[in-house]
Amino acid sequence: MLSILRPAVTRVMTPLGRTLARVGISPDTITLVGTFGVVASALFFFPRGQLFLGTVVITVFVFADALDGVLARMTGKGSVWGAFLDSTLDRLADASVFSGLILYFVLKDDPEIVLAGVALFCLVAGALVSYAKARAEGLGMTANVGIAERTERLVVALVGAGLSGLGVPYVLAIGLWLLAAASAFTVVQRMVHVYRQAVVR
Incomplete structure (x- = not known):
């Protein structure tokens, strides 16, 4: 749904991408730094209750997810390995955000166990959304549908x-x-979409 904003984000990131390309920084390096930044920020700030500061810092690192792709296109260093690394580490980054929120709810003076459970469900369901698409594509089908993609x-x-x-x-x-x-x-949308491709002809 928010993928329509990708061209605008790419235009904003392009000047920074040129600078990084000139100094020889690789897209994989950007991917690793961005992921480490998200994980460290989410697991440091959120459990401490510093939600606003944590969100600001995490958001800065999240933009690396767009920057590595821009840099790969500009330098011609895009690769199958880079795409795999990016997708895999995206799952780690997403998990850290929701894990940080789970710890925040659990570690509060008055723990909010129900909301911790909801955040856990979001973590698991988000992983299923991504897995359904990856598995479908691995079987030669598509599952690029749904209202709750990663962005x-x-x-x-x-x-x-x-x-x-x-x-x-x-x-x-x-x-x-x-x-x-x-x-x-x-998740249900993607399952139905794959079912129609696999069974309903």
Whole structure:
């Protein structure tokens, strides 16, 4: 859904990509730095209750996900390995964001176990969304459908966390419940889409 913003993001990232290309930094390096930054930030700031600061820092590193692709196209160093590395580490980054939120809910003075469970469901359902697409493509089909792709999931989680960190009540809880429902719906959408390709001719 938010993939329509990719061209605009690419235009913004292009000047930085040129600078990195000139100094010889590889796309894989950007991928690794971005992932490490997201993981470290999510697991450091969120459990401590620093939701707004954590969201800002994580968002900076998330943009590396767009930058590595821009750099790969500009330098001609895109590769099958790079695509695999990027997709695999995306799963790690996503898991760290929701793990950080789970720890935040559990470690509060008044633990919110239900919301921790919702965040856990979002983590698992998000992994299923990505797996369904990858497995379908591995079988020669497509599953590029759904309302809760990776970008949407990250935006909802980070916006909710950031606004909650600024004191906006209930926004994180509402965002996680909506995201849980949207992720589950997307898994079903992709299963139905693959079923129609595989069984219904």
